[in-house]
Amino acid sequence: MFRRPDQIRPVPPEFVDRCRSLGLQSWRVDLNGLTVTEPDAPDLLALWMSSKPMRQIMTELASEWSGIEELRPSQPLPGMWVFPFAETHRRRRTGYFVAIGFEPKILESDLLEPSCVGGSLQLGAVKHQLAANATLTPQCAAVLTETLGWMLNDLTDSDRSQRTIEGFTEQLALSYETVSMLSDLGTGISAMGDPMVFVNAVGEHVSETLQYRWTSVVLDGQSFGRRAQFGDHRLSDEELDAVLSRVRRDEPDAVAGSTGIFTIDDPMSPLSPQLVAHVIKNGEHEHGVVIAGGKMGEDPQVSTYETKSFQSLTGLLGAFLANVELYQQQRRMFFGTIRSMSGALDAKDRYTRGHSDRVAYLSQAIARELGLSDREVEEVHISGILHDVGKIGVPEAVLCKPGRLTDEEFDAIKRHPQIGFDILSDIPSLEPILPGVLHHHERYDGGGYPSGLSGEDIPLMARIIGVADTFDAMSSNRSYRSKLPREVVLEEIRKCAGTQFDPGAAAAFLRLDLGEYDRMVQVAASQSSLGKAA
Amino acid sequence: MASPLILLADDEPHITHVLARSLRSAGFDVITAEDGEEAFELAAERIPDLVVTDLQMPYMSGIELAEKLNGRAELSGIPVILLSARGYVVSQNAEGIDNIRLTLEKPFSAKSVIKHITGLLDSGECNPGDAAREAA
Numbered sequence: 229m230f231r232r233p234d235q236i237r238p239v240p241p242e243f244v245d246r247c248r249s250l251g252l253q254s255w256r257v258d259l260n261g262l263t264v265t266e267p268d269a270p271d272l273l274a275l276w277m278s279s280k281p282m283r284q285i286m287t288e289l290a291s292e293w294s295g296i297e298e299l300r301p302s303q304p305l306p307g308m309w310v311f312p313f314a315e316t317h318r319r320r321r322t323g324y325f326v327a328i329g330f331e332p333k334i335l336e337s338d339l340l341e342p343s344c345v346g347g348s349l350q351l352g353a354v355k356h357q358l359a360a361n362a363t364l365t366p367q368c369a370a371v372l373t374e375t376l377g378w379m380l381n382d383l384t385d386s387d388r389s390q391r392t393i394e395g396f397t398e399q400l401a402l403s404y405e406t407v408s409m410l411s412d413l414g415t416g417i418s419a420m421g422d423p424m425v426f427v428n429a430v431g432e433h434v435s436e437t438l439q440y441r442w443t444s445v446v447l448d449g450q451s452f453g454r455r456a457q458f459g460d461h462r463l464s465d466e467e468l469d470a471v472l473s474r475v476r477r478d479e480p481d482a483v484a485g486s487t488g489i490f491t492i493d494d495p496m497s498p499l500s501p502q503l504v505a506h507v508i509k510n511g512e513h514e515h516g517v518v519i520a521g522g523k524m525g526e527d528p529q530v531s532t533y534e535t536k537s538f539q540s541l542t543g544l545l546g547a548f549l550a551n552v553e554l555y556q557q558q559r560r561m562f563f564g565t566i567r568s569m570s571g572a573l574d575a576k577d578r579y580t581r582g583h584s585d586r587v588a589y590l591s592q593a594i595a596r597e598l599g600l601s602d603r604e605v606e607e608v609h610i611s612g613i614l615h616d617v618g619k620i621g622v623p624e625a626v627l628c629k630p631g632r633l634t635d636e637e638f639d640a641i642k643r644h645p646q647i648g649f650d651i652l653s654d655i656p657s658l659e660p661i662l663p664g665v666l667h668h669h670e671r672y673d674g675g676g677y678p679s680g681l682s683g684e685d686i687p688l689m690a691r692i693i694g695v696a697d698t699f700d701a702m703s704s705n706r707s708y709r710s711k712l713p714r715e716v717v718l719e720e721i722r723k724c725a726g727t728q729f730d731p732g733a734a735a736a737f738l739r740l741d742l743g744e745y746d747r748m749v750q751v752a753a754s755q756s757s758l759g760k761a762a
Numbered sequence: 763m764a765s766p767l768i769l770l771a772d773d774e775p776h777i778t779h780v781l782a783r784s785l786r787s788a789g790f791d792v793i794t795a796e797d798g799e800e801a802f803e804l805a806a807e808r809i810p811d812l813v814v815t816d817l818q819m820p821y822m823s824g825i826e827l828a829e830k831l832n833g834r835a836e837l838s839g840i841p842v843i844l845l846s847a848r849g850y851v852v853s854q855n856a857e858g859i860d861n862i863r864l865t866l867e868k869p870f871s872a873k874s875v876i877k878h879i880t881g882l883l884d885s886g887e888c889n890p891g892d893a894a895r896e897a898a
């Protein structure tokens with residue numbers, strides 16, 4: 229997973245600080261005693277320690293330490309104490325951390341003068357600084373050996389623990405990402421009305437959480453037939469075709485579970501070094517493919533962490549798409565059923581041909597204009613299709629009677645909302661649309677039927693259908709009159725807002741563009757003349 | 763019979779931490795190494811009943827470790843479980859090394875590792891470690 233480039237782990241920096249506060253200088257050298265980090269000491273002292281004779285001492289000491297497990301402090305010059313510690317990386321010795329302390333007698337050393345001359349240092353100044361830093365006594369040198377050893381052990385342990393914690397933290401962060409990804413997708417998986425919402429969520433998670441420069445979800449079949457791309461990079465249609473044909477035609481260079489791994493030879497390609505492809509499956513049925521390339525981050529090779537995440541994502545996607553297909557099938561069947569019910573009605577009364585569809589269309593348009601949710605709009609639509617289905621139970625002679633109806637006949641007509649309600653109330657999935665069927669002849673002022681409800685007591689769905697129903701009735705020919713001109717009808721709607729109609733629903737209706745409605749009228753008219761000719 | 767001894771080798775200390783903790787609470791004795799070389803030295807010295815090793819480690823990979831164990835008579839019977847973050851690399855390279863009994867892909871659940879270890883030790887004709895340690 230997140231393997232960092234190997235780096236030498238020096239003695240923890242805190243150790244350098246502690247040496248300094250104990251009045252010790254420090255120096256990091258390699259296995260041959262050559263400087264890795266310049267001595268940590270006051271400036272002039274540091275320069276003096278870097279002088280040739282002093283460096284010579286360090287290389288000699290390093291060769292003494294080589295091969296020795298337990299390093300002991302030594303006194304290469306009278307008054308100069310050297311406390312060596314091996315630096316290791318992955319159990320291999322890589323060099324030495326050296327703490328250096330001085331006793332006052334260092335000032336009498338013969339080496340002082342030549343070392344200063346070689347480095348063009350002023351002997352007096354060096355002596356002055358050495359004197360200020362020569363704080364060691366032989367007794368405390370002995371104690372220091374032990375103390376420094378313990379200190380270094382403790383610090384190294386704590387450094388190691390720190391790194392372990394970092395590993396855990398990284399792992400934990402990754403788990404959080406995965407959990408939040410799954411919970412995000414969990415919420416999207418129920419939105420089957422618009423499957424691309426979920427498909428897009430999957431694509432975005434692949435490129436963001438799994439860190440791919442480019443991701444594509446390509447869906448086959450009539451229901452979907454789409455390709456979407458995610459990430460920082462986009463392929464042209466031709467480039468995507470090329471990638472697709474390689475993934476579908478060629479043998480993968482490696483296979484991990486259900487993941488095909490394809491090597492990209494061109495290191496400059498934004499998709500390098502590897503393309504990973506996952507077929508979206510549900511059982512044996514294939515829905516498409518998810519492809520990703522251009523892995524970013526510290527490790528560009530595909531890991532099992534990713535292929536596992538990928539597999540669960542494409543698995544979810546496959547199950548989701550299968551559900552969407554079932555859902556769409558069911559919806560088609562459902563609409564087929566309710567259309568055939570309203571078709572039965574159309575067959576009975578040629579004057580109302582297409583009426584149900586047009587009322588349904590206008591009702592859903594008003595509902596949308598009123599800002600109802602997608603689900604509510606759909607319920608209004610279905611209720612519109614079925615609003616007059618109860619007329620099936622009204623004698624044909626009454627329905628199609630030209631001229632005035634007797635009171636009895638009118639009562640028979642007024643029963644159609646209740647009859648429709650009774651017919652449909654046996655179908656559980658239609659329950660939400662029943663209020664529209666039962667109450668579409670109520671009036672806002674309370675003068676309608678069957679219940680005489682008024683104002684907001686009338687279900688909104690019914691108030692909406694009431695406007696659409698009246699508009700379409702006035703706009704078409706009836707057995708007892710010809711259709712009215714558009715201006716007259718609109719004026720009527722405007723005038724009756726607040727008495728017959730819900731003012732809000734009426735206002736929303738008056739804002740609609742009726743172009744699509746007029747097309748529907750024309751289509752119905754041409755079908756009915758064809759019917760007559762036949 | 764003493765608790766089975768499991769050698770864990772992984773250069774990522776958090777992985778050995780998690781596994782060692784779970785294995786110990788499941789009643790195993792556990793020793794750990796942070797690279798393949800240390801793992802081999804420890805295996806030769808302690809003769810574990812089973813080795814769980816990472817694939818990618820410094821100095822000696824998990825596969826090289828398995829090969830080296832396989833090459834030493836007293837260690838060749840120790841079953842090896844490989845942990846890998848690159849499943850497809852293992853399948854290409856581990857063929858023919860018959861002490862590698864199983865490859866588990868990271869991330870794994872400690873529970874499933876324990877289940878596999880128990881299964882391997884139970885199906886084993888004997889505790890290879892026990893026998894070898896007695897002989898030693």
Ligand SMILES: [Fe+2]
Pocket residue numbers: 615616644668669697
């Ligand atoms: Fe009606």
